[in-house]
Amino acid sequence: MQPAITVLGTGRMGSALAHALIKAGYPTTVWNRTPAKAAPLAAAGAKVAADVHDAVAASEVVVVNVSDYHATEGLLRNGAIATALKGKLVIELTSGTPDGAREVAAWAERHGIRHLDGAIMATPDYIGTEAGTILVSGPADVFEAGRGALGALGGNIRFIGEDPGLANALDSALLALMWGALFGGLQAIAVARAEAIDLGTLAKQWSATAPVVDGLVSDLIKRCAAGRYAADDETLSSVSPHYGAFHHLVELMKARGIDRTITDGYETIFRRAIDAGHLHDDFASLSQFMGRPE
Numbered sequence: 258m259q260p261a262i263t264v265l266g267t268g269r270m271g272s273a274l275a276h277a278l279i280k281a282g283y284p285t286t287v288w289n290r291t292p293a294k295a296a297p298l299a300a301a302g303a304k305v306a307a308d309v310h311d312a313v314a315a316s317e318v319v320v321v322n323v324s325d326y327h328a329t330e331g332l333l334r335n336g337a338i339a340t341a342l343k344g345k346l347v348i349e350l351t352s353g354t355p356d357g358a359r360e361v362a363a364w365a366e367r368h369g370i371r372h373l374d375g376a377i378m379a380t381p382d383y384i385g386t387e388a389g390t391i392l393v394s395g396p397a398d399v400f401e402a403g404r405g406a407l408g409a410l411g412g413n414i415r416f417i418g419e420d421p422g423l424a425n426a427l428d429s430a431l432l433a434l435m436w437g438a439l440f441g442g443l444q445a446i447a448v449a450r451a452e453a454i455d456l457g458t459l460a461k462q463w464s465a466t467a468p469v470v471d472g473l474v475s476d477l478i479k480r481c482a483a484g485r486y487a488a489d490d491e492t493l494s495s496v497s498p499h500y501g502a503f504h505h506l507v508e509l510m511k512a513r514g515i516d517r518t519i520t521d522g523y524e525t526i527f528r529r530a531i532d533a534g535h536l537h538d539d540f541a542s543l544s545q546f547m548g549r550p551e
């Protein structure tokens with residue numbers, strides 16, 4: 258028999274999670290700080306709990322999806338709720354930092370609560386579909402216990418490791434890649450507009466160029482994993498041509514008065530590597546100038 262599941266937080270994402278659980282046949286209870294947002298879920302078959310205590314008491318599995326861990330803390334970290342959660346499984350799907358997840362996990366362990374931290378790598382429309390991706394970290398046996406419920410939320414559930422901070426850490430790494438592309442997109446749009454290039458043309462050419470960039474990023478990760486920073490026969494591009502082309506962009510931006518906050522950062526990293534003698538090394542050599550943990 259499928260376990261009863263409670264979803265705390267029915268904003269955009271929490272509602273999608275609850276709908277997916279209902280659709281998969283889990284007896285579902287929901288609670289939201291603003292009750293009106295939980296009402297559509299009642300119509301879909303969920304029970305709506307009057308308060309957090311009733312909500313967590315109703316189920317063996319509690320999925321939390323609020324805005325941040327501070328909000329989670331406000332909901333869960335008091336004696337009565339901790340007692341009600343003892344022995345149950347909490348799946349924290351709120352976004353946060355690796356250290357934040359570790360702190361919640363330590364609190365859960367102190368109170369005899371089984372805990373998983375998940376990072377949702379999808380928008381609400383992907384939840385409950387085969388392409389829905391959630392990264393999960395926590396004890397392996399607890400992951401096995403939560404696998405069924407998680408599987409209802411997406412077809413691509415990835416166990417990242419036992420350190421509870423790992424899912425959020427990988428989430429942040431992937432988001433760094435995403436924002437690299439999105440902020441790059443903002444710069445490209447500014448350049449196109451300044452040079453009267455139709456944005457439709459930009460979009461079309463990006464479709465043709467994106468696979469090349471994708472290949473460069475995959476190559477960069479592969480080379481860094483192997484520590485292959487010096488140029489070799491497989492080097493696609495050394496620092497030198499990148500830096501030359503980068504300066505064409507900077508000159509254009511200066512001439513057209515486009516904001517260079519982002520390119521100033523690129524310049525700093527390029528200069529560190531070049532000043533240290535890496536002009537003719539693989540672009541991957543720049544990774545040594547991004548700062549390191551002590």
Ligand SMILES: NC(=O)c1ccc[n+]([C@@H]2O[C@H](COP(=O)([O-])OP(=O)(O)OC[C@H]3O[C@@H](n4cnc5c(N)ncnc54)[C@H](OP(=O)(O)O)[C@@H]3O)[C@@H](O)[C@H]2O)c1
Nearest residue numbers: 266267268269270271290291323324328351352377379380
């Ligand atoms: N939307 C996405 O595409 C997406 C993708 C990946 C991850 N996420 C993550 O999912 C989480 C929720 O995102 P969302 O898009 O659903 O945001 P949202 O629509 O703004 O919903 C936020 C939810 O958090 C609740 N909340 C905020 N502060 C609270 C507090 N102090 N106490 C109790 N409840 C509180 C809100 O309750 P009220 O209704 O009462 O305000 C609401 O249920 C975030 O951590 C977000 O990073 C979202």
